[in-house]
Amino acid sequence: MYVGTFTDSKNNKKWRCRACKTTCSLCYESFLKGANLSLPSLMQFLYFGSEDIQSHAFLEKQLQWSPNTVVDWKNFMRDVCIEDLIINQEPIGGPGTVVEIDESKFGRRKYNHGRLPTGQWVFGIYEQGTDNVLMIPVPDRSAATLLLIIQRYVLPGTTIHSDEWAAYNVVPAAGCDHHTVNHSENFVDPIDGTHTQGIENAWGV
Template identity: 35%
Template structure:
């Protein structure tokens, strides 16, 4: 079990952080030179976080070092490693900004730094959820109701790996189930050509699918689904149709996610709008 005492003891220096990152596979502990096919030498120079690899043989001596952070969680990071690991722990502990500053064993962290790294951690959580959904299998089935809707996720500061920057995310949830499917819409497109294959991948045929009136859903009945719709432009009751069809479950799921993100973002509406719209 991690606590602040263990965090201080484990990540007090840059060298301690690098050793932990190597042990946990967060960075490579060795790399071969492409030219000489021999192990390169790790060095703390050439990169402010986890250092670099450098080959000392022949003409390679004059070449730039290869960053150990490239393609990792630490790529493009601008703060010291102890601060990074501390902020990761603070995010996982759901600490607010005041708690982050109060418990810090390092230099005082700015609001911008805390918000940037909390946003970075949130994106990692979303991507992990997306990457590990397939093992659960399809939701729904004959006679079962699945509610579907989209919400837009916003920006983060650092450019690392796959991003949810300005992308629409499709949410699918089965009535009576806690399994929420989240999938990023490729190329930020919400057309039928994009959404229908995603739905077929995650929702079993024969399901009763409830959506709003977005035109991309109009052909769902042609793909083995019973399609029911809710007019969300209805000022009297935007989430329940006259026949009782509703999308309240998926809408409430978005609200829960947004409240969670808002809490971690210190009720800062401007920063929150950058994360999820």
């Protein structure tokens, strides 16, 4: 296929097959498929996001988007990133590395108030000093479940930092060193003095 000029296209460009003359959008089979905004403005938006330029006022002015459009697209891109984290998972860590592990239940509160209802447990793994983050949906946070996840996604020889949740006592069985931090008392590992930022902060939530 080649990129041809077509006046009936929002961006004046389409993919076109030389053999059968079939055409399709430039965003075909991408997460931008069906977008009602111009491709150049979407590329600018993605660039600003990659540079961590998140100011709503800046994006509205530079892209000439409404406040609602900026909010909608930031939320959409957040969902795309989360989906990518869940789908594309490779083991992380290894000798000489430190990873932090934690689990959280994702759900929605009624009117954003009160305790979280029944939701999805997600196990998070963050490798300190890198951008390596894994988010794995799990049925529960039992020791048996967490051991299988650690064995699958954390390489042997890794030093693992966690809170004092009893299920994490299985960590040594995965061939990893285990340090615990009581976050109600401190955010520094009592053994080696390193700061543990917590998986919540690593995700920006």
